[in-house]
Amino acid sequence: MKNYLIVTILFLGFVACNNKTEEAKTEQAVSESAVELTDAQLKNAKLQTGKIQKRAISSLLKVNGKIDVPPQNMVSISAPLGGYLKSTKLLEGMHLGKGEVIATMEDQQYIQLQQDYLTAKAHLISGEKEYNRQKDLNESKASSDKVLENALAEYTSQKVMVKSLSEKLKLIGINPENLNETNISRSINIVSPIDGYVSAVKMNIGKYASPTDILFELVNPADIHLALTVFEKDVNKLFIGQKITAYNNSPEPKKYKCEIILIGQDISKERSVTVHCHFMEYDKSLIPGMFMNAEVAVSTNDAFVVPDEAVVMFEGKQFVFMQAEDKKFEMQEVTTQNNENGFTQIVFADNKDIENKTFVLKGAYTLLMKMKNTEE
Numbered sequence: 001m002k003n004y005l006i007v008t009i010l011f012l013g014f015v016a017c018n019n020k021t022e023e024a025k026t027e028q029a030v031s032e033s034a035v036e037l038t039d040a041q042l043k044n045a046k047l048q049t050g051k052i053q054k055r056a057i058s059s060l061l062k063v064n065g066k067i068d069v070p071p072q073n074m075v076s077i078s079a080p081l082g083g084y085l086k087s088t089k090l091l092e093g094m095h096l097g098k099g100e101v102i103a104t105m106e107d108q109q110y111i112q113l114q115q116d117y118l119t120a121k122a123h124l125i126s127g128e129k130e131y132n133r134q135k136d137l138n139e140s141k142a143s144s145d146k147v148l149e150n151a152l153a154e155y156t157s158q159k160v161m162v163k164s165l166s167e168k169l170k171l172i173g174i175n176p177e178n179l180n181e182t183n184i185s186r187s188i189n190i191v192s193p194i195d196g197y198v199s200a201v202k203m204n205i206g207k208y209a210s211p212t213d214i215l216f217e218l219v220n221p222a223d224i225h226l227a228l229t230v231f232e233k234d235v236n237k238l239f240i241g242q243k244i245t246a247y248n249n250s251p252e253p254k255k256y257k258c259e260i261i262l263i264g265q266d267i268s269k270e271r272s273v274t275v276h277c278h279f280m281e282y283d284k285s286l287i288p289g290m291f292m293n294a295e296v297a298v299s300t301n302d303a304f305v306v307p308d309e310a311v312v313m314f315e316g317k318q319f320v321f322m323q324a325e326d327k328k329f330e331m332q333e334v335t336t337q338n339n340e341n342g343f344t345q346i347v348f349a350d351n352k353d354i355e356n357k358t359f360v361l362k363g364a365y366t367l368l369m370k371m372k373n374t375e376e
Contacts, residue, residue: 035321035371036328045370048362049323052354053305057345059338061237061296065228068276069288073220075194080171082210083107086187090201090216096192103215106187110172114184117165117176124158131155196220199288219288226258226277228294235273237298238263244277246294256283258294304354305343311336312364320346321360321367329360329367 037045083105090102134151137143166176172188200217203209226246230238242260247253258277267273277294279286311334312319318336321329334346348354360367 034324034328034330035367036325037367037370038327041370042327045363045366047360047366049358050361052357052359053343054302054355055305055343057303057305057338057340057343058297061230061234061298062293063228063230063234063275063296064291064293065226065275067224067286067288067290067292068227069219069221069224073194073196073223074199075196075218075220076214077102077190077192077216077218078211078214079105079190079209080211081107081109081113081168082208082213083110083188084208085203085205085215087205088201088203088216090198092198092201094198096194096196096198096218098192098195100192101189102192103190104187105172105190105209108186110174110188111184111186113165113168113172114174114179117162117169117179118181118184120158120161120165124155124162127151127155127158190215192218194218194220196222221284221286221288222282224279224282224286224288225261226279226292226294228275228277229272230275232267232271232273234298235263235275238275238296242296244294244296246277246279246292248290248292253293254283254285256286257281303338303345304347305345306359307361308339308342308344310359310361310364311344311346312368314368318346319368321364323358323360331368331371 084107086104086106088103090096096102131148131151131154134143134148138145138148169176169179173190174185174188196218197220198216199219201215202217203213203215209215228244238260240260240263244258244260246256246258257280259280260275261278262276264274264276306320310320312321314331317333319331319333322332324330332348334348337345337347339345
């Protein structure tokens with residue numbers, strides 16, 4: 001009987017101890033997410049409370065792309081009639097002025113073309129004289145109409161030949177007006193059609209180039225633009241004239257102001273659209289092909305926001321304090337999104353009845369410090 005009583009008393013004691021432990025754990029759990037202030041503490045804390053706001057706040061769209069050059073600012077240099085590359089001084093990255101000689105081509109066909117032109121020009125002079133002579137004879141009835149017609153046909157044919165050969169000479173950079181039998185040359189000069197830089201050298205000296213071969217590629221970077229890749233779901237957030245901020249991947253990137261000038265109308269296989277932007281100020285350090293990042297402040301949406309100082313960081317998470325009673329405040333975990341003009345957009349796991357609750361808008365870190373000191 002005594003043994004039974006002893007066991008019963010021990011069991012009741014064990015249960016009581018467990019209940020006290022559970023109560024202590026519960027109180028500790030409550031204290032980990034809530035803090036209660038005394039009247040003096042509440043007065044010194046200078047808290048500011050209020051209802052959460054719902055207002056428009058801009059979201060930041062982050063995209064990437066590369067620096068591009070419009071087609072009219074990129075030039076591929078070739079030899080219209082082909083030929084051997086005799087000389088060039090070009091290196092990639094070299095600056096060129098418009099009209100500057102960039103290469104010399106050599107080929108026997110240049111000699112033949114100049115010969116044909118001068119010969120045709122001589123025949124044209126002879127043909128013109130013959131036509132005028134036959135015209136005078138025909139007026140005096142000393143020559144038949146058929147002879148006059150043949151002379152006119154020959155004269156017209158020579159005019160066409162001279163004009164055709166003249167245009168071919170201009171095509172290779174030879175001025176037919178200055179060409180005569182004493183200055184026939186076997187080589188021609190190729191000049192730069194733009195003011196810019198050499199982006200590629202694709203031919204070496206001594207190599208034959210056909211008319212379709214590209215010798216050099218030049219670029220005028222004065223009108224470079226930024227080509228951004230924007231996914232289909234974000235395209236409707238952009239508009240012509242919208243301002244963006246671009247920067248590269250360097251440790252301390254310089255930021256550039258840009259403006260959207262064109263939004264592509266074709267969606268790629270990756271479900272993206274190319275958006276072209278113009279740099280507000282030209283910078284020589286911006287090189288075509290350079291990878292760039294960009295941030296776009298897109299259209300605003302109504303969202304729950306609080307002042308920036310209302311959000312506190314604790315153990316790698318973000319929280320706000322919600323007023324449970326007059327002097328008691330509970331810590332509520334949130335997810336932050338956009339930030340603008342001193343306000344931060346916050347998202348709760350459960351937004352139910354959030355607008356009717358009271359939050360600490362100022363002094364949140366004071367409560368966090370008090371809560372941590374209480375735990376310790």
